[in-house]
Amino acid sequence: MTSTDQGRRAVRPTRQRRAVAAALAGFDDFRSAQEIHDLISQQGDSVGLATVYRTLSALADAGEVDMLRNEDGEAIWRSCSDAHHHHLVCRTCGATVEVEGPAVERWTNAIASEHGFADISHTLEIFGTCPACR
Amino acid sequence: MTSTDQGRRAVRPTRQRRAVAAALAGFDDFRSAQEIHDLISQQGDSVGLATVYRTLSALADAGEVDMLRNEDGEAIWRSCSDAHHHHLVCRTCGATVEVEGPAVERWTNAIASEHGFADISHTLEIFGTCPACR
DNA sequence: GAGTGTTTGACAATGGTTCTCAAAAGAGGT
DNA sequence: ACCTCTTTTGAGAACCATTGTCAAACACTC
Numbered sequence: 001m002t003s004t005d006q007g008r009r010a011v012r013p014t015r016q017r018r019a020v021a022a023a024l025a026g027f028d029d030f031r032s033a034q035e036i037h038d039l040i041s042q043q044g045d046s047v048g049l050a051t052v053y054r055t056l057s058a059l060a061d062a063g064e065v066d067m068l069r070n071e072d073g074e075a076i077w078r079s080c081s082d083a084h085h086h087h088l089v090c091r092t093c094g095a096t097v098e099v100e101g102p103a104v105e106r107w108t109n110a111i112a113s114e115h116g117f118a119d120i121s122h123t124l125e126i127f128g129t130c131p132a133c134r
Numbered sequence: 135m136t137s138t139d140q141g142r143r144a145v146r147p148t149r150q151r152r153a154v155a156a157a158l159a160g161f162d163d164f165r166s167a168q169e170i171h172d173l174i175s176q177q178g179d180s181v182g183l184a185t186v187y188r189t190l191s192a193l194a195d196a197g198e199v200d201m202l203r204n205e206d207g208e209a210i211w212r213s214c215s216d217a218h219h220h221h222l223v224c225r226t227c228g229a230t231v232e233v234e235g236p237a238v239e240r241w242t243n244a245i246a247s248e249h250g251f252a253d254i255s256h257t258l259e260i261f262g263t264c265p266a267c268r
Numbered sequence: 269g270a271g272t273g274t275t276t277g278a279c280a281a282t283g284g285t286t287c288t289c290a291a292a293a294g295a296g297g298t
Numbered sequence: 299a300c301c302t303c304t305t306t307t308g309a310g311a312a313c314c315a316t317t318g319t320c321a322a323a324c325a326c327t328c
Binding site for chain 1: 275276277284285
């Protein structure tokens, strides 16, 4: 039941998954599942919305896309580098910059263990208005 | 239209708002609107769910409660001190510790202005397993 | 090509949150 | 108290992102 890939248990490279991957390659800000679904249609492919959701979730589990929530609680997605990092997101146009900060990582771990918490994870997103939108 | 209290434009102290406030005073971790609604019922009061939502949103706008989203995107709430701070939340039991870190504040602002972003805000939540749940 | 487990898609179902709007309740003046 | 004006409330409908269902289509191995 673990997700260890053992010969069996392989993910099949289907037309639909390729379409989602292609769509993800076409933008570098965060988009909702529905927007990604629309993009796929515009690229001439046809993939069910449920499949888009399934594929995005799988990719997120595999660490190939970032998923976060906008202020309305909607899930938004983008492909990403696999290293741990955070985002600086433009509130107006959605432009995104990946940032990383070892200091923050250290700080969160320190705070957490100081309070006896184990198995730490954290979310940190920075919102602002980018130069172009000012 | 500003929220400055000018005689008119006042928020009326109704039974319902008092009930929500009382419920909020009864716990110190994050709860969903529905859980808060249930709590109110248990305390013998009766307040419509829509009213609970409206009141919580108003309190959040006024900075008297914190609202954040759990991993499912649901809004969860708790009353809080008004100073800016973050949370260390137990993934299992919901226990919450308010933490603050000037270093993080400085870091986010630095990173943001470094990229030309203005009007910065940020979200940072730390999740883990608390000592009691280990 | 047949057999088998996986994936898909159309659609229904879920569930949190917001909207609607008529009825109820504060506030303030007389 | 009574009246008037405005705000607030509540029941239920409406919304809408997301997930579940399940038979049909598909990829893979033999």
